[in-house]
Amino acid sequence: MKWLVILGLMGFSECIVKKPLRRVKTMRKILSGKNMMNNFLKERAYRVSQISFRGSNLTIHPLRNIRDLFYLGNITIGTPPQEFQVVFDTGSSDLWVPSIFCNSSAWSTHVRFRHLQSSTFWPTNKTFSITYGSGRIKGVVVHDTVRIGDLVSTDQPFGLCMAESGFKGIAFDGILGLSYPNRSFSGAIPIVDKLKNEGAISEPVFAFYLTKDNWEGCLVMFGGVDHCCYEGELNWVPLIQAGNWIVHMDCISMKREVIACSDGCEAFVDTGTSHIVGPRRLVNNIQKLIGHYVSCSVVNTLPSIIFTINGINYPDSRGRCYTTFQEHRMSSSTETWVLGDNFLGVYFSVFDRGNDRIGVVRAV
Numbered sequence: 381m382k383w384l385v386i387l388g389l390m391g392f393s394e395c396i397v398k399k400p401l402r403r404v405k406t407m408r409k410i411l412s413g414k415n416m417m418n419n420f421l422k423e424r425a426y427r428v429s430q431i432s433f434r435g436s437n438l439t440i441h442p443l444r445n446i447r448d449l450f451y452l453g454n455i456t457i458g459t460p461p462q463e464f465q466v467v468f469d470t471g472s473s474d475l476w477v478p479s480i481f482c483n484s485s486a487w488s489t490h491v492r493f494r495h496l497q498s499s500t501f502w503p504t505n506k507t508f509s510i511t512y513g514s515g516r517i518k519g520v521v522v523h524d525t526v527r528i529g530d531l532v533s534t535d536q537p538f539g540l541c542m543a544e545s546g547f548k549g550i551a552f553d554g555i556l557g558l559s560y561p562n563r564s565f566s567g568a569i570p571i572v573d574k575l576k577n578e579g580a581i582s583e584p585v586f587a588f589y590l591t592k593d594n595w596e597g598c599l600v601m602f603g604g605v606d607h608c609c610y611e612g613e614l615n616w617v618p619l620i621q622a623g624n625w626i627v628h629m630d631c632i633s634m635k636r637e638v639i640a641c642s643d644g645c646e647a648f649v650d651t652g653t654s655h656i657v658g659p660r661r662l663v664n665n666i667q668k669l670i671g672h673y674v675s676c677s678v679v680n681t682l683p684s685i686i687f688t689i690n691g692i693n694y695p696d697s698r699g700r701c702y703t704t705f706q707e708h709r710m711s712s713s714t715e716t717w718v719l720g721d722n723f724l725g726v727y728f729s730v731f732d733r734g735n736d737r738i739g740v741v742r743a744v
């Protein structure tokens with residue numbers, strides 16, 4: 381969410397192809413044929429020894445696709461529970477929701493936390509502020525019971541947002557950060573760390589299955605990986621440095637020609653960013669190559685743009701009628717790209733805090 385891109389109400393809804401709800405194929409359907417099933421079982425055993433997916437403490441939680449821009453999931457806070465729709469964001473580390481005492485118009489149509497109605501709420505004196513690419517929030521650190529499906533974190537510290545700027549027209553109530561604790565602005569322990577410390581999840585692993593064009597069927601899972609959503613092996617990529625979901629990318633190419641990231645670059649794998657975001661000059665160049673607005677009828681005939689990571693090619697996803705690239709305004713010595721939901725929408729991605737690595741594989 382560091383480069384959080386809010387496009388809110390762009391007029392592209394005519395381009396969203398209405399498809400019937402995509403069903404996750406059953407393993408048997410995918411693996412018709414005995415040999416394939418045997419191979420699958422071997423592979424699975426192998427995978428299990430790689431990341432221990434022991435036990436059944438895997439929590440699978442539905443996400444809702446908001447026009448391919450945001451993937452929102454429900455959490456509850458307080459006793460009795462109050463429900464919020466939040467972005468599960470690998471680009472930040474803080475959990476926050478707006479307070480009922482925040483009278484900013486940005487939240488007027490959103491759920492806001494009524495702390496006086498929660499018997500498990502307690503405040504602290506600590507204030508926090510977070511600056512995102514597109515706005516800023518500030519508020520106070522508080523504690524209450526937070527639930528993600530059947531995962532319960534009691535006394536979870538989080539941010540209660542009292543004021544904002546730049547968040548007008550947003551689609552979500554709050555943000556649930558999934559990055560490392562030392563990137564937290566509020567200093568609060570991230571919920572995944574707390575759940576792991578308390579043994580509620582057996583592995584500090586979570587994974588995303590984000591699909592495009594369908595508003596339902598997307599998932600986030602905690603505590604391990606379910607094999608529902610991908611075929612083949614996960615390709616593991618080590619983080620450049622523990623503390624940030626950033627990996628090294630070899631190059632970006634089209635028709636076998638390198639078009640960006642020619643000397644290698646950094647790729648921030650960010651579920652909280654909608655698009656694929658890169659340096660202005662390179663993004664402009666790519667947009668010249670593919671055209672800004674592509675008619676829906678030709679979008680599938682365009683050559684793929686290939687992101688090569690750790691020697692493996694990942695074509696960008698299609699099924700969209702407008703460009704998925706955006707420029708960022710950061711200046712940094714290293715070339716940095718953000719691989720947002722537009723990239724992740726065709727891949728199954730696993731974030732492994734225990735081994736400081738990301739797993740990527742084509743989703744089914």
Ligand SMILES: *[C@@H]1O[C@H](CO)[C@@H](O)[C@H](O)[C@H]1NC(C)=O
Pocket residue numbers: 434435436437579580581582
């Ligand atoms: C699953 O979670 C429960 C607590 O919710 C814990 O007692 C149990 O040990 C966990 N199982 C594994 C395999 O980690």
Ligand SMILES: *[C@@H]1O[C@H](CO)[C@@H](O)[C@H](O)[C@H]1NC(C)=O
Pocket residue numbers: 442443444452453454463465
């Ligand atoms: C979240 O809750 C709202 C209201 O209860 C519901 O309409 C929505 O479908 C839920 N979202 C998901 C992803 O289950």
Ligand SMILES: *[C@@H]1O[C@H](CO)[C@@H](O)[C@H](O)[C@H]1NC(C)=O
Pocket residue numbers: 481482483484542543
């Ligand atoms: C709420 O609104 C009042 C005026 O309507 C304003 O004075 C006050 O600062 C606002 N509070 C917050 C937290 O924005």
Ligand SMILES: *[C@@H]1O[C@H](CO)[C@@H](O)[C@H](O)[C@H]1NC(C)=O
Pocket residue numbers: 503504505
């Ligand atoms: C708030 O801070 C004061 C000192 O600055 C401290 O005495 C008090 O216990 C704190 N209250 C809470 C709820 O942390």
Ligand SMILES: *[C@@H]1O[C@H](CO)[C@@H](O)[C@H](O)[C@H]1NC(C)=O
Pocket residue numbers: 560562622623
């Ligand atoms: C952040 O935390 C990780 C371990 O969780 C550590 O390896 C890394 O050095 C830390 N980064 C900074 C800048 O302190």
